[in-house]
């Protein structure tokens with residue numbers, strides 16, 4: 296390929312924009328909004344490389360239209376459920392993502408959501424800001440004890456393991472988890488002697504807190520549904536920093552109403568950034584705006600990782616994070 300025409304769909308941290316500018320003939324799309332379907336269809340015939348993010352929704356018609364023109368979707372973000380990997384492969388479009396570099400920050404955020412939901416920090420802050428705090432008293436804003444409780448993890452990949460380490464080594468939590476792969480003993484030991492259980496329902500039944508770390512997409516759509524909430528230990532707290540579509544939101548509200556679920560700490564939502572208006576009615580849901588990887592170091596590292604992948608691809612090498 297001579298000088299590749301590259302489209303960066305969203306605003307990235309400046310140092311990574313400066314670096315990608317050196318890689319080819321780059322269009323930095325402005326405004327900083329998700330690409331429309333029409334824009335994707337136009338880009339399909341114009342660019343050799345598209346660098347989308349997890350918030351870009353790529354239409355099904357894009358892939359055949361881009362065949363022979365777009366060579367790679369070098370995505371910024373670890374999740375790639377916004378990309379139809381099979382369609383990309385069928386149309387000779389490579390796909391890369393940016394794992395590893397956001398593991399710690401995403402697990403930090405999940406732990407923060409767990410603590411905030413358990414100890415009612417969001418509610419407390421709202422009360423204080425509203426000038427409604429009436430002072431210390433033994434029965435004021437009682438939360439749920441975190442230290443020593445059991446944390447259930449759904450999805451025991453990099454971020455699930457990092458969450459387990461924080462919870463076990465930081466807060467003395469017992470770890471149980473579910474994952475489709477048989478996790479080797481050394482990984483379980485390093486993650487706080489975590490115990491693998493055979494099903495999500497079993498994990499839910501044993502857990503005081505349930506944290507989701509599985510990928511999004513068709514395989515995990517509404518994985519956490521009425522059946523799982525039904526199996527849950529009463530008073531459980533749910534944390535979701537994975538993908539919104541993993542949780543059946545109707546079932547979530549039912550579980551909160553029935554008291555099965557005490558609280559939830561959420562970073563992601565079905566159809567985000569639009570939120571089901573019911574979310575705003577519940578004081579016991581912590582609502583974060585998809586902040587898992589949002590730290591300066593990590594967002595830079597994600598950009599550099601996407602560019603590393605692209606440079607390898609353009610050099611005819613196998614990119615480190617080739618998804619397909």
Ligand code: DGY
Pocket residue numbers: 349371372373374375397587588
């Ligand atoms: C990802 O990368 O998949 C996160 O959801 C955003 O950082």
